[in-house]
Amino acid sequence: MSNGGQKLLSVTDLRVGFTTEDGRVQAVDGVSFDLAPGEVLAIVGESGSGKSVTAQTLIGLTRSPNTTIEGSVRLDGEELTELSEPELQRIRGSEIAMIFQDPMTSLNPVYTVGKQIVEAIRAHERSVGKAEGRAKAVELLDSVGIPDAERRVDDYPHEFSGGMRQRAMIAMGLTLEPTILIADEPTTALDVTIQAQILKLIQDLNRSRGLATILITHDLGVVAEVADRVLVMYAGRVVEEGTLEEIFYDPQHPYTWGLLGSLTRLDQPRPERLPQISGSPPSLLHLPKGCPFRPRCPHEFSKCSEYPGLEARLSDSPSHRDRCWLEPEAKRAKRQVEGRIGLEAPAS
């Protein structure tokens, strides 16, 4: 499933910098990963960790005169970072589809849902007529579970509920049968029951169509539901990567412990307040020297003034890599504090 088999998408040392009024911000700083056909890869991190920028850069949406993009993104061997804008337009939607966080604002309010789907079809297949396109749109809406699609296809986005809009976004993404779906926080703006439905839909599509998926989220609960492999990002870099089991049952980086510790758990007594990672993510303009998580990490020690590389530190699982100097035994001992994975609970 992971590094072994064939690669559909291969990202190597991707770096994305933005020139701002306050200086250059390195939003993504050397991210590498592979995506195999049919795989679900989750990219996890707080706001500002660079996960959305990474995803948008894959299809060139961050290109602008103020952006510097380095590194390589290969889709079936084709280098996407070197493609011209019209060549990228061919890829977008037809090879790689993308859906976004807020379905409330991601559909154009002045066109019907059907029209926006037909537009996506006709952007790539000019020969498709309006009637044919509409029929296809109805079929797609139906396939993502929109009831009465024949009638709803002519509704405007504001006549859809949030969950239905996200379904419509997914339908729009599927029109040209892409091989990769990038879902950028697809459930963040939705309430919990709808979240589960949308995740189920993404999982079904992944299984029935072999749709490789990159799922961007800050919610490890979402990750646990659907992901095969997980990348944890912090301050523009991957701090830990591994299979779902590796990340959930043997997390190596204190930041990952923090994320896991922030989950509510049904199998343990409920704490008065959920544990949290103290402090806030560092400004990318003024990164601390060494490990950028150092100021927030309770386990910091002398070695942390140097930033460790992303390496496999456990002899028995070569695919599980992280950026923390602590010895694996020390990690296991430290993260069990208070019988729970994660950092200490805040003083209450």
Add this chain to the structure above:
Amino acid sequence: MLRFILRRLVGMVFVLFAISVLVFLIFNVVPATNPAQRIAGKNATPQLVKSVEEDLGFDKSLPEQYLTQMKLIFTGELESYTTAHENVDERILEGIPATFSLCIGAAIIWLSFGILFGYLSAIRAGKLTDRALTVLSLVGISMPVFWLASIFLYYLTFKVELFPASGYVKLTEDPMEWANHLILPWVTLAVLFIGFYSRVLRSSMLDVMNEDYVRTAKAKGLNNRRVMTRHVLRNSLIPIITLFGLDFGAVLGGGAIVTESIFNIEGVGLYAAEAIAKQDFPPIMAITIFGAFFIVLFNAIVDIAYAYLDPRIRLGTSAA
């Protein structure tokens, strides 16, 4: 939708009624001098003042004065007393073809160029085209109409006899001459609005470009032109429509006073200028109400256009 339009029209009637009351009060009650004396003119005979008093109802109560005067205006019997009992409504009606020719032509020019320049400026934001258009727009906004008109007249009709100097030729008489006489006035009237509209559209488009649905449109693989026209431009037009409703209503209702005066186009605006110069109050009052009618009318049309441009507004009104 039909109910929405009907409700807007009924609302219009009420607004116009309120405006007519206000205009009546401003012209007849607020000034401290005898209104009949003012309307009759400086050198009026006592008989004339007396007949003004009788015609306009100044010997009766205020509500009766109001009703008498409105009746005169709306039945077309209002007269000017300083210019030999000239009928005011007839003069306004005579001015309409010239004023409408001027305003509709100018509006077509200013809308097309305003939108074109604003669009180009927005899609080339920060680049040379944008900067050049920004400077051009600011020059357009900064040039006073009377100055621009004089410059045009001096260089293009006097120095180089490219266009006829002034006047208005009826469309029905000679369409070529009609257009030929109107080109300079059209451009003069349009320049200010072109500058203004292109600035407004530019900033509106730059806002819309950051919307999530524009990113969605790009992610679908649409080409840039389609993203810009179908998704950005279409959603940026609301402020332009708002401005257009107000501006077009105002110039149609006689607001193009300076342009009409300098190019000697005998429209409603020129009539207003003459009346103001002579302190001839009945025409001023009638033209004020005439102008208010068009502003209110175009505001109603703008509301209907909103509903067409944005389906969310459509739904909101039918549910209410």
